[in-house]
Amino acid sequence: MPVNSEKTGAAGVAKRFSPRYNTRHMKLLQQIDTPADLRRLRPEQLPEVAGEIRQFIIETMSRVGGHTGASLGAVELAVAMHYAFDTPRDRLVWDVGHQAYAHKILTGRRDALPTIKQYGGISGFLRREESEYDTFGAGHASTSISAALGMAIARDQRGERHHVCALIGDASLPGGMAMEAINQAGHLKTRLIVLLNDNEMSIAPAVGALTGYLNRIREAQGYHRLKDEVGDTLRAIPSVGERLRQAAKTVKDALAAAVLPGALVNELGFKYIGYVDGHDTRALVQALEEAKHVTDGPVIVHALTTKGKGYRPAELNRYKWHASGPFDIATGNAVKSSKPAPLTYTAVFGETMCQLMAEDEKIITLTAAMPDGTGVDKVLERFPDRAFDVGIAEQHCITFSAGMACEGLKPVAVIYSTFLQRAFDQIVHDVCIQNLDVTFFMDRAGIVGGDGPTHHGLLDIAYLRAVPHMIVMAPKDEGELRDMMLTAIEHPGPAAVRYPRGNGIGVATDRAPQLLEIGKAELLRDNGSADVAIVAYGSMVHPSLKAAELLAKDGIEATVINARFVKPLDAGLLLALARTKRLLVTVEEAYLAGGFGSAVMELLEENGLLDRVRVVRMGVPDRLVTHGDSKLLLAKYGLDADGIYTRVKENVEVLDERRTGASASRRV
Ligand SMILES: Cc1ncc(C[n+]2csc(CCOP(=O)(O)OP(=O)(O)O)c2C)c(N)n1
Known part of the structure; x- marks a missing residue:
């Protein structure tokens, strides 16, 4: 585990949380602690496993919220992949990872699912440190094929034989990096399986020409069925039937070429297997087994899925249900807090x-x-x-x-x-x-x-x-x-x-927008006598004002500045503060390295003022910030009114001690 990251591993998480929803009543699922348990089942039991997983996801998401629609659409894909592949020896690489809840359930994190995305719980995406089955961390789109190709090359170099399979959504496939990876994979001709989860959706409906191409393949499903039916009908016409069918064939082939599934994919050096019903575990396992036998290059298995599959409200509004908060299972209505909230x-x-x-x-x-x-x-x-x-x-x-x-x-x-x-x-x-x-x-x-x-x-x-x-x-x-x-x-x-995620603070938004002077800060609190200045921007301005109120109660006056601009800085104001205050505290909801506080330090250094004033930079230190409630995480890094108050007070005390120490030593 990297030194500077926070522990969020699944180990022990399930024990710390006691989920109200569990799988005890789910006959098959409760027996599956690893994919090896799944592989011991008979193929005809897989739909039942998928059904139990789906029910468990719906029940759990209704309480804790998450990527409900995306994950419901990929249940059978996860089941089929872990059944067809010898995981973790075979490598599964998920794109984004938001749709991988079934994968989490099948790989030892079933009982931890109710903790998903919460502080100390399991991640909503994939993390290598969380499970050996999460072969590649994800969260951003279009990375899976590149990573999987790298793993395939490493396998080849070591002379190993296992399979590498990347799962990618139809909206992530056109992402630049996925296209770059396909370009190289088709050229390298190494063994690689790409499972395409095609639900015609991004979060919103998928857009773009490649989406159009995939849609034509979907439509072609209907066309090819029609083609066979027409052929059969023609052949059935007595005496001329066979000749008519042959004549029509040329025309049909030309038409078919225009919509032939996988034609473009083949041109790019991939074999194409599809289209498969992505909710039919038998068909999926069969297609993946077929893909495993392709030894002379990469192969795409094209699975057609429905986002939100198996939960009516999510199927009806696939856009809204990509991710959801807690909801009422019977109606699909969101469980909302009763308090009216300011606009986001x-x-x-x-x-x-x-x-x-x-x-x-x-x-x-x-x-x-x-x-x-x-x-x-x-x-x-x-x-x-x-x-x-x-x-x-x-x-x-x-x-x-x-x-x-x-x-x-x-x-x-x-x-x-x-x-x-x-x-x-x-x-x-x-x-x-x-x-x-x-x-x-x-x-x-x-x-x-x-x-x-x-x-x-x-x-x-x-x-x-x-x-x-x-x-x-x-x-x-x-x-x-x-x-x-x-x-x-x-x-x-x-x-x-x-600007931040979530609600504003409730100020009026009906005044016409005003032009601000570029690089000009806003003085929010100043009684003239303060020898402390807090300079914040963005989300940290109001907590800084609150902190100043708390400090005032302790007899510490602080000037509060809304910097507004991180670049350019209000150099005039900042230099004046450095010359007149003894403590300058910068506060920001961003990494400290390279942040606003650093910019202020640079300015003071350039003007020879670093020795003149004590500067304290508040922000996020050099470590990965885990998932969890934002308020809690901000408090952890002292980025709230209490944290700012405490930090200022501590530093004022240090300065006071130094001052009294210095005067005491002068007296001596
Ligand atoms: C680089 C990047 N941009 C945007 C997103 C936000 N995002 C998360 S999932 C998603 C849709 C992905 O669609 P698709 O790959 O088809 O998967 P689906 O959700 O339909 O299963 C988007 C846009 C992201 N994760 N990464």
């Missing part, structure tokens, strides 16, 4: 974006497969010609935007902080070096909760702040988000705004 940042963003686009027809909005998660669904609805869902293609999204910016449009890319990591070179090479007017909005910045280390948006400050021309800002609340949206879009070069 995402909702405010979507609404504001529509307003801004109505006023400026040059604005174009883009999402990379996350329309509802980013609020861009509203924009797509309202401005279908000026909004694009590019699919799981963050890199393309940014360079596509850069192209538009070259022609005078104002593209706005709305991507979760964690997924924008994919497009770092595009930000540098295609946008910032050319100083193009592309605006970046990063939802889910900071700690995101249950989705854990692969999804926390903690690196954006470090990776964006380092790039010349880039401007970086973060709002303290949803009202300021609106101002920053206008400011960033109006700025004639690259600008990025990051």
Whole structure:
């Protein structure tokens, strides 16, 4: 295990939690502790195992929430893979991992499922440290074929014979890296099995030309059935029947070539097995067995599945049910908290974006497969010609935007902080070096909760702040988000705004957005006599204000600044603080390395002020942050009002001790 990560292993987790839902009444499932137990069953028992797993997932998700629809759609795939392959000797590599709950259940984590995504519980995705069956960690899309190909090559180099199978969804397949891997796999001709989980869905409906191709294969299923029926009918016509059938065959073959399943795949150097009903364990096992016998190169097994399979509400609304919170099983209705909550940042963003686009027809909005998660669904609805869902293609999204910016449009890319990591070179090479007017909005910045280390948006400050021309800002609340949206879009070069997951703090959002002065901080609390300054931005501004109130009760006055901009810094203000205060505390919900606090230290160093003032940087240290409730995780790193209060107080005490120590020694 890496030194700096937190333990979230499955070992012992099941014991610590006592799930109310269990599998005791599930005859087969309770006997399966490892895939070897599954493989001892007869093939005709597999549908029953799948049924029990499905029921267990529905019951558990109804209580704890999770990737319900995605995982229900992949139950039979998991059962068939662990049945057909000798896992863990044969390697299964899951893409994203959000659909792998059945895999978790079959690989020793059944009783821990109710702990999924909770602090101390099992991960919602795949983690090597959690299980030997999780051969490759995941969370982001389109990685499985590359990783599996690497494992296949390692196998070949060691002279071993086991199988390597990557499972990938139809929306992740067009992701750039998956395409790059297919390109190389077809060329290397090593043994590799790719199981395509084709449910016609990303989170939203899948988009793109490759999706169109897969749809044509689905449609061809109907066509080929028709073709055989027509052939039989023609042949049945007395005397001329056979000749008619032969004549029609040429035409039919030409037609068939246009829609022939796997034609494109074959061209790329893969064998194609399909299409298989992805909910028929017998057909799946048979197809995988067939794939195991392909020895001269890679093979794709094309399984057609239904997202949410087996749970009516999820099948009826596959988009909404990709992931869900707790729900009532009978109705599918969400179990909501009774307290009315403020609008989410995402909702405010979507609404504001529509307003801004109505006023400026040059604005174009883009999402990379996350329309509802980013609020861009509203924009797509309202401005279908000026909004694009590019699919799981963050890199393309940014360079596509850069192209538009070259022609005078104002593209706005709305991507979760964690997924924008994919497009770092595009930000540098295609946008910032050319100083193009592309605006970046990063939802889910900071700690995101249950989705854990692969999804926390903690690196954006470090990776964006380092790039010349880039401007970086973060709002303290949803009202300021609106101002920053206008400011960033109006700025004639690259600008990025990051904001957190979840609800705002409830401030009014009906005032027209205001332009903010770039690089100007906001003084929020100052009584003139304070010798402590807390400088925060984004989600840490309000906790800092609260901390200042607590400190005041202890007789410690603190000036509180909303930095607003991580880049450029309000150098005038920060240097003045450094010259007049004895303690300067920076607070941010981001990694400390390369963060805002580092930027402030650099500024003070450049101005010879590091010795003048004590600087304390608060943020996330150099370790992986596990999954769990966001509030709890933030508190763990001292990133709440109490934590800020405590840290400031401790440091004031140290300074006081030094001062009294120094004066005592002077007296002596
Ligand atoms: C790089 C990246 N971008 C976006 C996401 C968010 N995301 C998670 S699952 C998903 C849809 C994946 O669709 P597909 O691979 O077809 O699997 P399905 O959920 O349909 O089973 C998306 C877009 C991600 N995980 N990684």
